[in-house]
Amino acid sequence: MTGFADRHIGPAPDERAALAEAIGTRPGLVMDEALPDAIRAAGGAAGDGAPMRADAGADAAERAGGGGGARDGRARRLPRHGVSEAQALAELRALAAENTVLTPMIGLGYSDAVTPAVIQRNVFENPSWYTAYTPYQPEISQGRLEALLNFQTVVSDLTGLPVAGASMLDEATAAAEAMLLARRAVRGQSDVFVVDADALPQTKAVLRVRAAAVGIEIVERDLAAGETLPDAPFGVLVQYPGASGRVSDPTPAIGAAHTAGAQAIVAADILALALLRSPGACGADIAVGSTQRFGVPLGFGGPHAGYMSVRQGLERQLPGRLVGVSVDADGRTAYRLALQTREQHIRRERATSNICTAQVLLAVMAAMYAVHHGPDGLRAIAVSVAGRAHRMAQALAAAGHAHVHAEFFDTVRVRVPGRAADVVANARDRGVLLHLADPDTVGISVGEATTDADIEAVLAAFGAEDGAGRDTAGSTALPPELRRDDEILAHPVFHEHRSETAMMRYLKRLADRDYALDRGMIPLGSCTMKLNAAATLQASSWAEFARIHPFAPVDSVAGHLELIDQLEGWLADITGYDAVSLQPNAGSQGEMAGLLAIRGYHASRGESGRDVCLIPSSAHGTNAASAVLAGMRVVVVACDERGDVDLADLRAKIDEHASGLGALMITYPSTHGVYEAGVLDITEAVHDAGGQVYIDGANLNALVGRATFGDLGGDVSHLNLHKTFAIPHGGGGPGVGPVAAKAHLAPFLPSHASAQRPRDGIGPVAAAPYGSPGILPITWAYIRMLGADGLAAATDAAVLNANYLASRLGEAFPILYRGERGRVAHECIVDLRPLRAETGVTVDDVAKRLVDYGFHAPTMSFPVAGTLMVEPTESEDRAELDRFADAMIAIRAEAAAVGAGEWPADDNPLVNAPHTAESLTREWAHPYSRAQAVFPAGPAQPAAKYWPPVARVDQAYGDRNLVCACPPPEAFV
Numbered sequence: 011m012t013g014f015a016d017r018h019i020g021p022a023p024d025e026r027a028a029l030a031e032a033i034g035t036r037p038g039l040v041m042d043e044a045l046p047d048a049i050r051a052a053g054g055a056a057g058d059g060a061p062m063r064a065d066a067g068a069d070a071a072e073r074a075g076g077g078g079g080a081r082d083g084r085a086r087r088l089p090r091h092g093v094s095e096a097q098a099l100a101e102l103r104a105l106a107a108e109n110t111v112l113t114p115m116i117g118l119g120y121s122d123a124v125t126p127a128v129i130q131r132n133v134f135e136n137p138s139w140y141t142a143y144t145p146y147q148p149e150i151s152q153g154r155l156e157a158l159l160n161f162q163t164v165v166s167d168l169t170g171l172p173v174a175g176a177s178m179l180d181e182a183t184a185a186a187e188a189m190l191l192a193r194r195a196v197r198g199q200s201d202v203f204v205v206d207a208d209a210l211p212q213t214k215a216v217l218r219v220r221a222a223a224v225g226i227e228i229v230e231r232d233l234a235a236g237e238t239l240p241d242a243p244f245g246v247l248v249q250y251p252g253a254s255g256r257v258s259d260p261t262p263a264i265g266a267a268h269t270a271g272a273q274a275i276v277a278a279d280i281l282a283l284a285l286l287r288s289p290g291a292c293g294a295d296i297a298v299g300s301t302q303r304f305g306v307p308l309g310f311g312g313p314h315a316g317y318m319s320v321r322q323g324l325e326r327q328l329p330g331r332l333v334g335v336s337v338d339a340d341g342r343t344a345y346r347l348a349l350q351t352r353e354q355h356i357r358r359e360r361a362t363s364n365i366c367t368a369q370v371l372l373a374v375m376a377a378m379y380a381v382h383h384g385p386d387g388l389r390a391i392a393v394s395v396a397g398r399a400h401r402m403a404q405a406l407a408a409a410g411h412a413h414v415h416a417e418f419f420d421t422v423r424v425r426v427p428g429r430a431a432d433v434v435a436n437a438r439d440r441g442v443l444l445h446l447a448d449p450d451t452v453g454i455s456v457g458e459a460t461t462d463a464d465i466e467a468v469l470a471a472f473g474a475e476d477g478a479g480r481d482t483a484g485s486t487a488l489p490p491e492l493r494r495d496d497e498i499l500a501h502p503v504f505h506e507h508r509s510e511t512a513m514m515r516y517l518k519r520l521a522d523r524d525y526a527l528d529r530g531m532i533p534l535g536s537c538t539m540k541l542n543a544a545a546t547l548q549a550s551s552w553a554e555f556a557r558i559h560p561f562a563p564v565d566s567v568a569g570h571l572e573l574i575d576q577l578e579g580w581l582a583d584i585t586g587y588d589a590v591s592l593q594p595n596a597g598s599q600g601e602m603a604g605l606l607a608i609r610g611y612h613a614s615r616g617e618s619g620r621d622v623c624l625i626p627s628s629a630h631g632t633n634a635a636s637a638v639l640a641g642m643r644v645v646v647v648a649c650d651e652r653g654d655v656d657l658a659d660l661r662a663k664i665d666e667h668a669s670g671l672g673a674l675m676i677t678y679p680s681t682h683g684v685y686e687a688g689v690l691d692i693t694e695a696v697h698d699a700g701g702q703v704y705i706d707g708a709n710l711n712a713l714v715g716r717a718t719f720g721d722l723g724g725d726v727s728h729l730n731l732h733k734t735f736a737i738p739h740g741g742g743g744p745g746v747g748p749v750a751a752k753a754h755l756a757p758f759l760p761s762h763a764s765a766q767r768p769r770d771g772i773g774p775v776a777a778a779p780y781g782s783p784g785i786l787p788i789t790w791a792y793i794r795m796l797g798a799d800g801l802a803a804a805t806d807a808a809v810l811n812a813n814y815l816a817s818r819l820g821e822a823f824p825i826l827y828r829g830e831r832g833r834v835a836h837e838c839i840v841d842l843r844p845l846r847a848e849t850g851v852t853v854d855d856v857a858k859r860l861v862d863y864g865f866h867a868p869t870m871s872f873p874v875a876g877t878l879m880v881e882p883t884e885s886e887d888r889a890e891l892d893r894f895a896d897a898m899i900a901i902r903a904e905a906a907a908v909g910a911g912e913w914p915a916d917d918n919p920l921v922n923a924p925h926t927a928e929s930l931t932r933e934w935a936h937p938y939s940r941a942q943a944v945f946p947a948g949p950a951q952p953a954a955k956y957w958p959p960v961a962r963v964d965q966a967y968g969d970r971n972l973v974c975a976c977p978p979p980e981a982f983v
């Protein structure tokens with residue numbers, strides 16, 4: 011019987027031997043050849059046992075309850091051996107059983123939502139959606155781009171602001187991004203930002219952490235009570251409705267903000283906006299919030315899509331991704347990412363934010379929830395929620411329990427002097443979770459999933475009778491003058507999919523337009539698009555993991571906490587560090603958290619002046635952007651001709667900044683796809699000068715089980731669970747970006763006031779205490795099913811596959827960088843600049859032509875312009891690697907024909923790529939055949955043909971004519 015490792019690793023053992031033989035070695039030796047001697051000495055290599063701390067004995071389950079060492083007797087040590095899918099799922103079932111699903115009526119930005127089954131099955135559990143990559147290649151991403159445009163249209167309509175982005179990481183970080191946007195927009199001298207006293211507590215806490223890092227002073231004001239603003243703030247954030255449930259008109263606070271010269275931000279409940287006057291109509295400049303309650307499970311805190319929308323004039327300041335409308339080469343309407351020059355991958359330390367991976371899959375779910383229900387359905391749900399809350403409040407009032415605010419949407423604050431804790435405990439006994447606001451006050455929040463039985467349980471917990479106010483169905487406690495009467499979601503897409511048949515087909519139609527891992531390899535360097543095995547994904551759908559509120563009491567979430575604890579232990583073993591926080595919601599957030607830890611550490615030693623962050627020129631754009639957000643000064647270090655950090659320049663920069671040196675950020679293996687031999691010298695030089703070493707862990711797939719960041723001299727790193735550890739990319743999120751550190755930095759990692767297991771730290775970098783626990787079972791299952799041995803085998807296979815591809819592609823193109831013994835790490839850079847000089851064919855032409863051959867393009871022009879970076883991962887087998895290499899070599903020959911003048915420079919299969927089906931139906935005047943256009947790899951291909959729905963998309967047109975909401979149907983005729 012074969013194990014999970016044999017299903018996860020594409021090439022079977024005999025095939026691995028053949029791949030190794032093809033590159034002149036043996037499978038067991040590839041890793042030895044690739045790793046520099048210094049690293050092998052520091053850590054380990056194939057054959058001599060994995061260098062990770064791993065449990066040498068029995069597996070975790072066998073030790074459960076054994077009482078040895080760990081807090082409650084379970085192993086936190088990485089198990090040596092993997093277990094079967096069935097066994098891992100059985101263990102997850104046992105963990106799930108330790109959680110108690112209670113009706114979550116806590117509120118505070120998290121609502122008990124109903125996921126329509128048609129969305130659960132056809133989006134959340136559909137690999138065509140969840141295995142897709144970020145839509146940088148628009149021609150193969152039209153489906154998810156349309157879905158995201160729907161999301162932007164929903165947000166824009168409901169918030170009443172014209173431009174909405176394609177998702178933020180959560181509500182609290184969206185508020186932080188809005189604060190920074192306001193500061194950029196005002197460009198004044200003010201450092202003062204005003205926060206509503208009735209803002210969500212986690213939003214306030216995240217704002218405080220982010221403000222402190224960049225010298226912003228936060229001032230709290232009770233805005234609904236009309237408290238006057240401090241002198242000349244640059245921004246004001248109003249919560250609408252307030253965390254207490256109170257609904258009041260934000261217009262006066264917005265007016266006061268404008269009078270003071272500040273930008274007005276409204277953090278709004280997206281469902282309430284179906285009924286309430288929009289932030290835009292109230293004069294807001296920016297709106298932020300969460301779309302969780304649009305059909306996305308709570309997941310103990312995430313993942314959910316945050317949102318942001320802005321008024322006209324701020325769109326070029328918007329953080330994160332923005333989908334826009336453009337045209338393709340045939341003049342057809344086509345979607346693509348707009349205004350990318352704002353983003354970190356282009357603007358680096360001058361970017362509008364560090365966001366890279368966002369929350370695309372969850373944004374798609376929320377958008378489809380609106381498509382599924384339409385405006386009337388959304389209003390009906392909002393009325394039902396508000397009506398239920400109103401009836402409940404009336405029944406409580408009739409029993410003598412007054413509510414604090416007369417006007418509310420879904421959340422009622424009830425005064426029970428001295429008895430609040432008792433009431434919360436009573437409710438808990440009846441299966442309902444309420445919010446203990448203070449010793450005298452209980453908060454009760456109604457969600458779409460709340461039933462009459464839940465309301466009865468709440469009333470019983472107060473000792474109130476049901477029945478009172480039952481005749482008020484349809485009425486709400488919303489102020490009539492704040493009801494909105496403008497049209498929302500008028501676009502046909504929100505009206506045409508009422509039947510499930512129509513909805514199912516719409517989702518299928520969009521999915522069919524996209525190229526995801528379910529079609530073929532996505533060889534994206536740095537992104538590690540590996541298998542997302544079905545067995546790892548199942549538990550995320552279970553109610554015991556999904557329907558859990560992030561602030562649920564500790565004894566109801568023992569399973570989640572145990573899973574988190576084990577995973578943190580395993581990741582510490584894998585990285586060679588001592589402490590891990592799973593809170594950051596993406597790699598970028600882990601980077602910022604890691605740098606904040608470094609800053610906190612320096613400050614604790616009286617060295618807060620150490621604020622210089624050295625970053626090699628080859629670094630990912632998020633590194634520089636994160637350093638700025640952590641309040642650091644970026645100093646770029648050069649790379650030498652071999653692609654390594656230029657040691658002489660590094661030493662010069664270290665000397666230059668001496669006592670100001672805070673940190674070096676370095677990626678290992680490097681973004682050039684090479685295990686740099688000099689890394690130990692580099693980390694030592696930084697330590698000698700009093701700096702800390704941040705190792706960007708995005709390339710950990712080349713290291714797991716073979717060396718640790720601790721071995722290399724790292725102090726802190728982020729990992730990307732959505733790269734190395736099998737969480738699907740989801741078309742651009744969700745992600746999890748744990749930050750892992752050595753013991754001296756542990757006291758400065760993220761913490762959270764509502765954490766069920768509190769720890770010391772600098773405060774939160776995400777809304778929820780553990781970030782996005784809803785998807786942690788994926789990584790847990792991945793590691794559990796592979797074990798230390800399987801993880802190391804996967805690393806070896808990833809490096810073997812990359813070296814095989816480097817060898818085959820090396821026949822046709824220069825491979826830009828290699829290590830000491832000519833081996834690459836887990837990816838390689840194919841240099842297309844000589845090809846362009848010779849033939850005029852560009853990296854874009856090659857990327858688009860790959861679509862005709864049935865491939866997703868590799869990473870383009872990162873980290874070197876004019877190149878492609880190829881990362882096959884361990885999951886692809888030899889047939890797929892060969893199909894890709896064959897395609898690249900065939901494209902090389904096509905380019906040669908262009909260079910030789912056989913095809914004109916402006917009419918050949920490369921410049922015209924990709925070719926649509928429709929192009930074949932027109933008169934064919936090209937100097938190559940239709941078959942050459944669409945079946946270039948020959949007759950074997952037609953059965954599996956991927957047809958791009960649009961031809962090459964004009965990027966510049968869309969930026970000149972910015973449209974970021976659903977275009978009218980006439981645009982498509």
Ligand SMILES: *Cc1c(COP(=O)(O)O)cnc(C)c1O
Nearest residue numbers: 366367536596597598630708745
């Ligand atoms: C992907 C990546 C990041 C950013 O991670 P996100 O999860 O997308 O925020 C940082 N550094 C490198 C080298 C990466 O490849």
